[in-house]
Amino acid sequence: MTAASEPARGAGVTAGSRSHRGDARAKTSAAATFALVFGVAGLFSVLTAILAWLGLVLGIIGIILGIVGLKMARRPGVTGRGVSIGGLVLSILAVLIGLGLAAGITTFVNNENAVDRLQTQVDKLRDKID
DSSP states (O other): OOTTTSOOTTTTOOGGGSOOHHHHSOEEOHHHHHHHHHHHHHHHHHHHSTTHHHHHHHHHHHHHHHHHHHHHHTSTTEEOHHHHHHHHHHHHHHHHHHHHHHHHHHHHHHOHHHHHHHHHHHHHHHHHHO
16 A cells, blocks of 8 residues: 555544543652652752751651652552652652751750850951951
8 A cells, every 4th residue: 555545544533532542651659759859859958058957857758758659659550669769869868968967066066165166266257357
């Protein structure tokens, strides 16, 4: 057959009788997607050091969503296992870095010598400005 003699693609098939491919496709778990979003946001927040507390909270939420996303990915017709794992890893990193920053800041503040050195530096800078 030549191309001219072949019927047009979809000819003779009404619009209502076509099968919808979108229905058969697996969908990514919303929890997995949100785990990734919260993991990235938590990691960026922690790395700013100013918003470390927010990053810690976002990281904890991301861990919870990552676990839920992994459980949901086991269901038939639902994907997102890789996205969940990525979100879980980033969220765990955010929590670990946030806890490390909190421990470091707490240790620094509770060390009188370090606080005295910092106060001395601030006083020297004030004297230079005046």
